[in-house]
Amino acid sequence: MSRGGDDTITMTAARGAHPPHPTTKDDGRSRAAPSPPPPPPPNPNFPAPPEASTSTSSSSSSELTQTWVRFAKTFVVIFPIYALGYFEFSLCWLLAGLVLFFCWRRNAGGKRGRLDRALAFLAREEDPPRHALTSSDLPPWVHFPDVERVEWVNKVTSSSLSENADVELSLCFSFVGNTALDVEVKRYFCRAGIRSIQLHGVLRVLLDPLLGDLPLVGALSLFFLKKPLLDITWTGLTNILDIPGLSDFSESVIQDIIYSYLVLPNRITIPLVGDVELTQLRYPMPKGVLRIHFLEAQDLEGKDQFLGGLIKAKSDPYGVLQIGTQMFQSRTIKGNLHPKWNQVFEALVYEFSGQYLEIELFDEDPDKDDFLGCLMMDLSQLHHEQKVDEWFDLEETPTGKLHLKLEWLSLLSTPDKMDQVLRSVRADRSLTNEGLSSALLMVYLDSAKNLPCGKKGSSEPSPFVRFSVGTKTLDSKIRFKTREPMWEEAFSFLVHNPRRQELELEVKDDKHKCTMGNLTVPLRDLLEEQDMTRTQSFSLRNSGPSATITLRLALRVLSLEKQDSSDQPSSVQVRKSSIPRPVPPGPSSNPTPSDSPRATPTPPPPPPPPSSAPRPASSSSSFSSTLMLQQRDGEPYSLSPARSVSALSCNLLCGSQQRLAHTESSQSLASEASLPGAQLDLQNRLRLLHNGVSPGPCPLGEVQLTLRHSSQRNKLIVVVHACRHLLAYSRDSSDPFLRLYLLPDRSRGGRRKTSVMKRTLNPVYDQTFEFSVSMVELHRRSLDVAVKNAGRVLTKHKGLLGKVLVDLSGEDISKGWTQWSIMSKREVFVESVCREKQEDFLRFILLHKDKTDPFDVEEVLQELAQDRREALWGRLLELLQQVLLDRPPKGWEAPGPEPGGEAMEAEEHADPKQTVAVVEGVALIVTVMLNVLQDGDPYGSLLECARQLHDVLAVLPVSAASLQQQIHRLCELWWKKGLLGKQEFGRTAFLLTLQKSLSLKKPVTEIQRLWELHEVLLGVDFNSEDNKQLVELLLECYFSMSYVRHDDGKRFLVFLFSWNVDFIWMIHATIKNQLQFFTKALTSHIAEIYFRAWKKATGDFLEKIESVCIQDLMQNAIMLHRTSPVHGKVRQIVSYFHKRKGCKHVDRMLYELYKPILWRALSAPNHEVRANATLLFTEAFAVHDPTQSSQSIDASIQKQLDTLMGLLDDPQPMVRSSATLGVCKILATCWELLPPSVITDFLKKLVVELAADCHSADVRCSVFKCLSMVLDNPLSHPLLEKLLPALKNSLHDTSEKVRSSFLDMLLKVKAVRAAKFWDVCNMEHLLARLALDSQPVSKRIVNLLFKSFFPVNVSEREWCCRCIALIQMNPCAARKFYQYAHLHTAPTNIVKLMLSIRRVLNTCLPSQTDLSQTDLSQAELSQLSDGNKENNNMEDIMSAKDTGLVASLLEVLVILWRSVLKALAHNKEAHQYTVAKFSSVISKYFNTFEDERCVVPLIFLASLMPPAAVPTFSCGVLSKLKQLDTGASQVQFGQLMDCLCGWGRAATVLDLITQWLSEPLPSPVDKAAAGRKVRIQETVEAKPDLGLSYLEYLLSRSSTRDHVLPLPSLISLHKTLGGWQSVLYSSLSSGTVDRADARVHTALRAFTLQSRLAVHLHNATSPESRDFLSSLELSMSWLEERVLPYLSTPNPGSVSGEGEGPEEASGTLDLAKDIVESFVTVCRDMLLVGLGDEEFKGQMLHLCSLILLPGKGYLCIPLVLSVLKEVTENSIPEENQGTTTSVLLAVVVNTFQKVVELLARRMRKAPEEGRELCVLAGPALGDFLQVVLTWESLQGELLQGVFSTLLAGVIVEIRHLLLKVSQQEELVVPESVEDLPPLSSILLSVVFKTPTVTRAFLAEVTSSVECEDIDCVTGLTAVLHILNIITHTGQMRAAVKSAAMCVQRQLQKVLPEHIGDNQRLIYESSVKTLNKVLDFN
Secondary structure (H helix, E strand, O other): OOOOOOOEEEOOEEOOOOOOOOOOEEOOEEOOOOOOOOOOOOOOOOOOOOOHHHHHHOOHHHHHHHHHHHHHHHHHHHHHHHHHHHOOOOHHHHHHHHHHHHHHHHHHHHHHHHHHHHHHHHHOOOOOOOOEEOHHHOOOOOOOOHHHHHHHHHHHHHHHHHHOOOEEEEEEEEEEEOOOEEEEEOOOOEEEEEEEEEEEEEEEEEEOOEOOOOOOEOEEEEEEOOOOEEEEEEEEHHHHHHOHHHHHHHHHHHHHHHHHHHEOOOOEEEEOOOOOOHHHHHOOOOOEEEEEEEEEEEOOOOOEEEHHHOEEEEOOEEEEEEEOOEEEEOOOOOOOOOOEEEEEEEEEEOOOOOOEEEEEEEEOOOOOOEEEEEEEEEHHHHHHHOEEEEEEEOEOOOOOEEEEEEEEEEEEOOHHHHHHHHHHHHHHHHHOOOOOOOEEEEEEEEEEEOOOOOOOOOOOOOEEEEEEEOOEEEEOOOOOOOOOOEEEEEEEEEEOOOOOOEEEEEEEEOOOOEEEEEEEEEHHHHHHOHHHEEEEEEEOEOOOOOOEEEEEEEEEEEEEOOOOOOOOOOOOOEOOOOOOOOOOOOOOOOOOHHHOOOOEOOOOOOOOOOOOOOOOOOOOOHHHHHOOOEOOOOOEOOEOOOOOOOHHHHHHHHHHOOOOOOOOHHHHHOOOOOOHHHHHHHHHHHHHHHOOOOOOOOOOOEEEEEEEEEOOOOEEEEEEEEEEOOOOOOOOOOOEEEEEEEEOOOOHHHEEEOOOOOOOOOOEEEEEEEEEOOHHHHOOOEEEEEEEEOOOOOOOOOEEEEEEEEEOOOOOOOOOEEEEEEOOOHHHHHHOOOOOOHHHHHHHHHHHHOOOOOOOHHHHHHHOOHHHHHHHHHHHHHHHHHHHHHOOHHHOOOOOOOOOHHHHHHHHHOOHHHHHHHHHHHHHHHHHHHHHOOOOOOOHHHHHHHHHHHHHHOOOOOOOHHHHHHHHHHHHHHHHHOOOOHHHHHHHHHHHHHHHHHHOOOOHHHHHHHHHOHHHHHHOOOOOHHHHHHHHHHHHHHHOHHHHHOHHHHHHHHHHOOOOHHHHHHHHHHHHHHHHHOOHHHHHHHHHHHHHHHHHOOHHHHHHHHHHHHHHHHHHHHHOOOOOOOHHHHHHHHHHHHOOOOOHHHHHHHHHHHOOOHHHHOOOOOHHHHHHHHHHHHHOOOOOOOOOOHHHHHHHHHHHHHHHHHHOOOOOHHHHHHHHHHHHHHHHHHHHHOOHHHHHHHHHHHHHHHHHOOOOHHHHHHHHHHHHHHOOOHHHHHHHHHHHHHHHHHHHOOOHHHHHHHHHHHHHHHHHOOOOHHHHOOHHHHHHHHHHOOHHHHHHHHHHHHHHHOOOOOOHHHHHHHHHHHHHHOHHHHHHHHHOHHHOOOHHHHHHHHHHHHHHHHOOOOOHHHHHHHOOOHHHHHHHHHOHHHHHHHHHHOOOOOHHHHHHHHHHHHHHHHHOHHHHHHOHHHHHHHHHHHHOOHHHHHHHOOOHHHHHHHHHHHHOOOHHHOHHHHHHHHHHHHHOOOOOOHHHHHHHHHHHHHOOOHHHHHHHHHHHHHOOOOHHHHHHHHHHOOOOOOOOOOOHHHHHHHHHHHHHOHHHHHHHOOOOHHHHHHHHHHOOHHHHHHHHHHOOOOOOOHHHHHHHHHHHHHHHHHHHHHHHOOOOOOHHHHHHHHHHHHHHHHHHHHHOOOOOOOOOOOOOOHHHHHHHHHHHHHHHHHHHHHHHHHHHOOOOOHHHHHHHHHHHHHHHOOOOHHHHHHHHHHHHHHHHHOOOOOOOOOHHHHHHHHHHHHHHHHHHHHHHHHHHHOHHHHHHHHHHHHHHHHHHHHHHHHHOOOOHHHHHHHHHHHHHHHHHHHHHHHOOOOOHHHOOOOOOHHHOOHHHHHHHHHHOOOHHHHHHHHHHHHHHHHOOOOOOHHHHHHHHHHHHHHHHHOOOHHHHHHHHHHHHHHHHOOOHHHOOHHHHHHHHHHHHHHHHHHOOO
């Protein structure tokens, strides 16, 4: 069929499973075929299946006769060829004979073909068209009329109906479409599209079932047999997808989408009648299962070739098997041409007709894998044979065979043969078939119902289903946001033993990442069902009470009908791939009998090991195993030892290994060295080299060349001198000549040849050749030199003797060089393993490590004979011993100098780096040798060498890390090989891997290696002292996040539980110690490890884990305090076990472990223990023994329910809360299992009693929170609907959290529709609580009532009506409601409601006509005229006289507008529209709604609009501010100020403030200000105090401050404020200060605001600017000169006390103090936010020092201490302190010393005032000392200075008191700080508040006593008094004893006889106190 246009679809229809037949042609024309075509001619690539009648009628005698005939024909063909070769005739005779034969064959074949086609046409003319009719059978000149086509269709249909079968159409689908699909985004100028699409594939169409009536077919099924080929041509921006990497990715994504719908087993089914069963058609049962035994292969091609083939070629083969979309990959066998996989794969087969088993073999390489051959088998033939066990020749490769065992397993629907199948599976287990399947499980997932909601009660889940059988897990598709999903998917599982395995099903929520239910179905139950099929709706466990899932389960037994394989070859034939692959030339290029498509009946004998005798020359694998490195002409290469392969050569070598055809393949086939005879003879000689038989040091010989480049002539000159030690090609000698190519040029013109030297193995040529090439290009070339045997005429002795590839990139060719190029490296490498040739040895090691060099040590070792390998091991051991003897490992770190020349020479030979490199090379070779070590090889020397390397490992320096890694790999491989001494090496490898895994940041790889070595621990003695380090490292793994999170790490940690019984408690103790530092996610992993360890444990290990670990965790979960950091983690681990309940073993374990502890804890005296036990008890409910009878279990559960009821009556609230939580959990999950009476009792207990628990708000709160869990179960709704109204008063609970929980429960009731929430709680109560309550409660109420008052699905008029109704019900609640309404709806709805309220307010305006003329557009007028009825209704509701309602509507309007400010800012059009609507009526609102309650919201509304929108109001705002009276509140002017700032008119306010503040100042300021501006305005009285209030409002709010600070007029205002300093000074200097004077109060406020404004301006300017800091410093100078003198005397100019009364003096002092404190407070706050620099800090400290000097300066001590704290804190953040900072801190210490002195002086003069002052300074002193502690690491001397000052003040006061003692009774030792003198008591109380400060103070005490700064008896006694006070606090025991011992040493120096009586009394008292302090414990 074809379709016109650019799109073309070509289809070929065929019935049945037969592929399309080839077209029959004659002389280029197609013959019409109305009848079915004859069978195709025989084709070796596509053999036709044998006819059943022929196979049954043929006899054994006829087959024998045919065999002899074929043998005779073959002999007649081969014998002349053999004769020609035997008599050494030329190949030309054979070619001439072949030419004559083919000419005769062509003539005879043409005649016979024409005759056969004519007979076939006559034979098929009578047959009906049943099998196939292709479009190619219809020639272009034949056109059938429509009638004939209908008759043909009728014939096909009647034939199909008569056979009672379905109709299958195989359509060769080919879509080539010029789609021209373009998409353009004009905004971004982007264009993308698709130019064309091509889709090619075989589309199968099934017409099934066939009906007797129209439409004749019940359904139509479509699917592709394989993935179709897709090709898309992109255009525009999507051209990016044509990039090579993205192209494959994009096409694979599209192909995967097609595959998921249309590629078998997926299909599209279209029903044509209604009663057809779609499930069976869409998801049919497979036709069978193909079991593939992927056994072994032989004679594979060696792809990894190096050194010109002198080192045997090897491959790393693996296989890829594919059936349809099922793909399997075998493991890789390293370095083996005869691999043995012995793997089994099982594939489902849905259609065996048209399906093929495809097998491809590859050689694994790091870059791209090489192709080794393929097979393709028709599944229909395999189905016919049932069982095949044969060797198959690989296709598209010169050599190789594959051994397969194929079994067709039929599907039986009865369990009769199940036992037989199970026995056969067990019988095959010894053949590595442990995973063989005995049955097939098909699961059809239909749907689920009543699934529970997600984590949030109102959210819908997104469920999917996870199926698991054994280790296989499959997931269904996700169905989004539904509780009743419909999947209709099918899944298949191959089951090993259905009698023991189970189908585990888990329904999960993808949205909330949680489990919604699970189900376990034992497969043994299906064996008892009819047809082993069950269709059922299963109830889910751990889900909702009525949650079900509908499944259809079908089990089929896999039966092998044909048990025994026949000795005769099977009819299974290999189909060649339709994609040709190039076959590299070689000895197997000529066809041989083994190239037949039929497989060899019996497998050939396995290949002998390399050490055995040489293979015969006819073996097809010997060439590939010897000649490893091939160029495209198949010639063996050998490299010069002094040269490396060039980059170009490497690229050629890599390219030759690719599967795709290359461009020079024809040239390679025509190469002179491709004759098979020459290759085979050379191969025989190379095999001798492989077995150790070598004619000399150079196995292939040497070539002497001279190379020089002439720069003048641009030519490379090559002189071929001679060859020596060549191989004899014939019996006598060789006739050698040399052929040269300058690669990559291999053309005939680029070839150079020498003359032929007859019968010699050491020819001399001395011939010169030239190549035209520049020096630059020469470095990219290489010289290919081949030595060949010329032979004679009519002889076969022609071929290759050897090759040399000379790299020209690394030498200076212009100077020329001459050398012998050797054609082998193996012997040179072996000889280099000695002490004298260490340099050569290291060079070979570097070549091995170089990935670009083809030299490989492993391949060299594989080719060595056994005796040569043993010799190499001995040489390695000798080399290692000598190297270690010359320089032991201890001297590897750095070479030591040795005197003398001989020492210098010895040091040079024993360079540590070279020694390490040699030892590393030896370790590398030993490691590689383990890979080639064969069974039976004696490896004593190798073992000794490995042991010495192992001993070296223990003393390696850090610098030898690479050597350590190499020995590590050696030890690891030694253990894996299982060689002698493996335990020692394995332990070392295990320990090193463990250490690396714990030290690396990304240790995933090391953890995987460690798991591979985990069995090493089974041989390690746990109790050995040598393994203590290992044990500690293993314990460290349990708090390593990498181990705990990684799968292999978890597996390893679980395994450690089974290492040793005594190790379990150590693991558990380690986890307990680290548990507090684990996160919640990490703790869940730890819980999983515990559970998996318990699940896998048996015997003593199981008992130990249960008793030591799990039961201990249960005990701690009960006994730990809830405030403990590990309580939650322990409960999480225990809960992990609780969640696994339902399994018999878990239930039994929980019952046994809880039995001795849980029931006793539930009745413990400690209430917290009871509460914890209650939580565990309810989580694990019901705790029962599953082995008991059902009656016993019921009795036990009833007893537990009674216990739970008793816990609800517990006297402790914590227990009652825990019991409430447990009861609700049980009710939610077990509602349908509990008796109704029990449920009723529990709910009544909760609702009636506990919900009204007056003793605890926590209990009430827990009731409401937990009832939400019960509401998740729909079965609880009828009962709760009756009980919940009793809780209505809980809305007014005194506790906020109870009210919030109650509202959460109401929201849950509303979400699950359990009841009507207004029936539970009245609407009036909800609105009353909304109006009064806090934000959390109000938000919940708004959420509850939102749909009632703001339903989204109604009209805007309804919104407005409900808004008015809400206002009428409760205006305050209405404001709260609309304040949070934007959280639940879109901003668009908010704006619509605003406009609707506007229309309502417009109805209150006096004249609608005026409104329409000035306000509304024509459209709005028509809308209003149409809505007169609506407006009339609104007028009925409200009017302008209803002031309260109008004011509330305006307030709601402002609230709504504020809630959408951000949204309107992002949508300018909406903002302009809204502003335009309201600006048109705002003036009318001001005129109409004049009540004060309406004016306030109108002002707010105007502030939200631009000033141009409200011109009348905006012009009058400033006038209103001017008209306010002095003392106006912030409420009166705040809104107006916000309006002006929002409109950008803050400058006018600043001008007004400046004007008011300037007028009261002296005349110079007035004149200056008046001279600047000329104003014509109304006269307004100056109100400076009101102006200051305005300024304070502007600076204190961030919203207004941001508008003000950028204004330049603020600087002039700052200067004006500074003018008020003169007013303050005049008041101070007058001598009489009246504090009630408003002018003085205003001046003090102006001075303070000036300082604040300076700080704000400094913060707003750049950090480098100091203009405003300078202003503050000027203020400091003014304070110093004009204000501070008044702190000492009221009038500095007068005599003290003259002319001043006490009141006047007090007024002056108070004013000076207020000025100082206000300024210092502002500066302190400035330092607090980090705005001052070092200079400013210095000025502040200087000011503080000056403040303390006057007589009354002590009054400012608390403020000075706070300044010292801020200066100190801002001076210590950096470690590297500068000189300025050190000076500042020194000044801080001096100032602090003055503060302490002032306090002491004031305490002596006025004790009461001093005590009060000390109390006020206490908090500031404590903060200062806390900051000083940060000096400890930076400025220790300064720290010592501060605490020494404190100590001195305390000691001096205590000494002064002790000196007054005259009698023993007067000497009282203080026991608390209250017993000390006043100053000491207050200072030490501050010090002892903080442990860190106390510790620093004690350190200073100890230091002072040790330095003898305190040495007198009274001073030491004072110290002891301080220490005695500290002892009574019970802290700092060590520090106190240290200080006391210092005091003891000083007291021992005092002689009692040399002191007075008073001093002796003090001394004796101090000794007693000292003894008491030293006895302090």
